[in-house]
Amino acid sequence: MFKPIIHVLAIAGTLLLVANYVPGIVVAGFYTALIAAIIWGLMGLTVRPILLILTLPINLITFGLFSFVLNALLFWFLSSFIQGFAVAGFVPALIGSFFLSLVAWALHRVL
Numbered sequence: 136m137f138k139p140i141i142h143v144l145a146i147a148g149t150l151l152l153v154a155n156y157v158p159g160i161v162v163a164g165f166y167t168a169l170i171a172a173i174i175w176g177l178m179g180l181t182v183r184p185i186l187l188i189l190t191l192p193i194n195l196i197t198f199g200l201f202s203f204v205l206n207a208l209l210f211w212f213l214s215s216f217i218q219g220f221a222v223a224g225f226v227p228a229l230i231g232s233f234f235l236s237l238v239a240w241a242l243h244r245v246l
Contacts, residue, residue, distance in 0.1 A: 138246050139176075142239070146172035149238045150220075150231075157234075159227030163219030171213060171220045175235065178209055206232040 147168040154162035162168050186205055187194065194201045211228035214220050222228045 141246065142242055143169065143172045143176060145238055145242055146175060146235060149235055153231045153234050157227050157230050159223030160231050161219075161221040167217065167219035171217050174217065175210075175213060178213065183209060203229065203233065206236055210235070
């Protein structure tokens with residue numbers, strides 16, 4: 136029952152940490168990080184599986200490494216419509232999405 140709440144709070148905390156340590160990522164505050172974490176989760180449930188299916192051939196050719204690029208593009212896209220959340224380019228988006236994916240994977244393993 137509390138797993139989704141813990142997951143969203145952990146992603147929001149990770150967004151705040153990533154914004155402090157990765158130049159090019161700006162998060163205005165905890166509320167903005169919370170909204171971004173909720174929308175990141177919704178995008179992961181809806182948009183990402185469709186895009187993974189559409190990019191399956193290139194993902195197979197690159198042995199799954201294109202999924203990192205796809206996550207970075209989604210992270211960058213997320214910053215385009217959330218006020219107070221900004222990503223300056225592709226490299227900060229790649230680093231940020233990598234750490235978000237790492238935390239999500241660890242939470243999935245623990246919970």
